Amino acid sequence: MKNISILHDSHKLRFRSPFGAVPCGEVVTLSLELSLKESVDRVILRLWKDHREEQVDMVLSEELGEKRIYSGYISTPPKAGLLWYFFIIICGEETYYYGNNYENLGGIGRIYNHEPPSYQITVFKKEATTPNWFKESIMYQIFVDRFCNGYDEGEILNPKKHCVIYPRWDDTPVYGKCPQTGKTVCHDFFGGNLLGVMKKLPYLKELGINVIYLNPIFEASTSHKYDTGDYKKIDPMFGNNELFKELCHRANDMGISIILDGVFSHTGSDSIYFNREGKYPSLGAYQSKESPYYSWYRFEEYPDKYDCWWGIDTLPNVNEMEPSYQDFIISGENSVIKYWIRQGAKGWRLDVVDELPQEFVKKIYRILKELDPDSVLIGEVWEDASNKIAYGHIRDYLLGDELDSVMNYPFRSILLDFLLGKKDGQQTHLALMRLYENYPAQYFYSTMNIIGTHDVERALTLLSGAPPEHTLSKEEQSGYRLAPEQWELGMARMKLLSLFQMTFPGVPCIYYGDEAGMHGYRDPLNRGTYPWGNEEQEILSWYKKMISIRNKYAVLKTGKWLPVLAEGSVYGYIRLIENGLDVFQQKRPNNLAIILLNTNTEQEISLNIDIKKYRQSNMLDLITGQAHSIVDGILDITLKPLEGKIYIDGGK
Incomplete structure (x- = not known):
């Protein structure tokens, strides 16, 4: 491109205001900075709006030497959805295009000589909201058969005719083959049950958990129970409906809510x-x-x-659109959704939500909110949920009438890539900013921020430097054990990862046993039994500390998120509450928290961070408990290899 410089940065208010997702009926200002010597005939803001193209002529709003600022003004449509834009610059016989970068990360784009990838604006319903109690919670996911057997003598409740019972609680899970078909079967059981979950409520309360998400618990043939046999009956190996009701009651008395897994596809x-x-x-x-x-x-x-x-x-x-099925699952007087909410559940996680028709999910959402406005509906989504395409249609997950939250698999991938050195601080920042820009704030702060689940490798295995899963046979994966130096590396990274998870916007979710040092490759090895009495105390104590910090400081739940440092192996951000109000205009004490992480395994990093814009008082290091002086508004610290810090202003 000859003698021309073009800039649009969607992350900065001087180029796009307001930032990020916006409600319906909002005026958005989009600006483009041009530096060129030749004359400009026309600058066009090209929109894709309401499934049709629009072109808006941008006006010269400011001149600074050779720099010219062109601005365009648009109103978001009255109907929620996605709006897309890029720029066309016509200079005589030359036409330039400016759009999103190759990675579609938002922020600074680039010049093209052809139609470019567009920037996204998420337009949501003005009344869109998610339950405040949920945004302030910490979740814990339980695979019931593998969590705890509530009977001291290890009694197995109502074993099925076809099932195989492991002789020892600490055996390694392995799937068998059907002798007739040769297909994998999941009829292996350890004997965990709802009584075991109930007996461990004090442990979860002490840990600092507010929400339990249970993998499927309804009657089914397999141990995973995604093959529902009876939607209105607790599997007899887990207990019965009355026991579930009692579990919900006792959990509620402890301030813990129960979320169920709905498998409706x-x-x-x-x-x-x-x-x-x-x-x-x-x-x-x-x-x-x-x-x-x-x-x-x-x-x-x-x-x-x-x-x-x-x-x-x-x-x-x-066929989810079959009226009798919808009546049975959703809308009937004694529907599955209504029945279990009335038994004490506080919400649902929808399995493979992208395979459910949009109308079906919206109907669940509507009925659920009529029954309990504070209930929660979570969707299993593996990608950016704001622009997820399923069966040829972009889903409305985050627009105000379909879900309250999604499983944040992108968050997991971003953090693991950073910890493993696959992405540096700047790349990590841009990947997080994409979610921040695309998600309405109500949803960014209510995403289910996962590190592990029943569908992915245990984080400790990945972080320890264990061989990639595809390089080992199933037998080798099953027999693989971490060497002492791998344990040390994995534990240090797990500490850093959990620190990140507990200080970032969204709802942290712990996969059972991650806090106790469990490891393993994917299914079935990520579904081992909780090691009661053999927990890795170092990581367990660390988790308890991180969770207590999260629960204590409102700023870490609903304070503003302001990235301050992203380079090399270091990433840092501020959480801030000022003027007595959090992001959602709830009254909260003023607070500033600074989180810094060094993922380098060998190098110590010295930092000087200017925070005078926010505070000049001394800070408290929440990990060591020591005060840290701030001189002339500068936070001067050194981060050791694989070290993270959490500072709070005065520890208030």
Whole structure:
């Protein structure tokens, strides 16, 4: 590009105001800075709005020497959705385009000689909100069979005919093969149950947990229970409906809410509704076209050829738009959604939410809020949820009428890449800024910020430098044990990772046992049993400290997030409450917290950070408990390898 410089930075208010996602009916100012000697004939703001193209002529708003600032003004549409834009600059016979960068990260874009990738503006409903109590919580995910057996003698409740019981609680889980079909089967059980969860409520309370998310607990053939057999019955190996009700009651008395896992895109083939195995006395869809459940399923060749989840014939897909199915799951007087909320659950996590029709999810959201406005609906989303495309349509997850929260897998990936040295501080910052820019604040602060789940490798395994999973056979993965130096490295990184998780906006979620040093590759090795009595005390104590800090300081929950440092192996940000109000205009004490992390495994880093704009008083190091002097508004510190710091102004 000859003698021309063009700049638009969507992260800065001088180029885009207001920042980030905006409500319907808001005026947005978009500006472009040009530095060139030749004359400019026309500067166009090209929009994609309401599924059609618009072109807005930008006006010269300021001249600074050779720099010219052009501005365009748009009103966001009355209907929530996504708005896209880029710029066209016409100079005589030359036409330049300016759009988003190659990675679609937002911020500083680049010049193209063709139509560029667009910048995104998320437009949400003005009344969009998420429960404040949830934004201030810390979650704990439990895979019930592997968490705790509530019977002291290890009694196994109501074992199934086909199941295999591990002889020892600390055995390594392994899947078997069906001798007839050769397919993997998940009929292995350790004996964890809801009584065990109830007995461990004091532990979770002491840990500082406010929300428990339970993997599926309804009757099903497998240990994972994503093959629902009866939506209205607790699996007999876990307990019964009355025990669940008591669990919710006791948890509520301790200030802990229960979130259930809703698997509504498919059922089990071994279920009341399909009944392929003939176990249930009811007339299932597989047995007869006269079954009341026949219309729930899609048969290609009745009865043995039917639509199923990812081709797994034990998981027949349902037609979610079938009225009788919607009535059963959502809207009926005694629907599944209503029944379990009335038993004491505080919300639902929707499995594979992208495979559920949008209308179906919105109906769940609406009914749930009618029943309990403070209840929570969470979706399993693995990508940026603001622009997630499922089956050819962009989903409305974060616009105000579909979900309260999503599983923040991008957050997990960003943090792991940073800790493992795959991305530096600046790349980490830009990846986080993409989410911050695309997510409305109500959702950015309510995302389920995960480090581990039942579907991914244990974080400790990844952080310890264990061989990549694809380089080992399943048998090798099962037998792999971390060497002492790997433990040391993994633990140091886990401390840093959990510090990041507990000080970042969103709802931290701990996968059971991560706080106790559990490790393992993916399913089934990430689903081992909690090591009661054999926890790694060093990491457990650290988690308790980080959680207590998070719970104590409101600034770490709903304070502003202001990145201050992003270079090399260092990343730092401020959390701030000023003028007695947090991000959501709730009354909170004024506070400033500064979080700094060094992911370098060998190098010590010295930093001088100017914070006079925010505070000049001394800070308290929350990890050591020591006061730290601030001289002339400068925070002068040294970070050791793999060290993180949390400073608070005066410790208030």
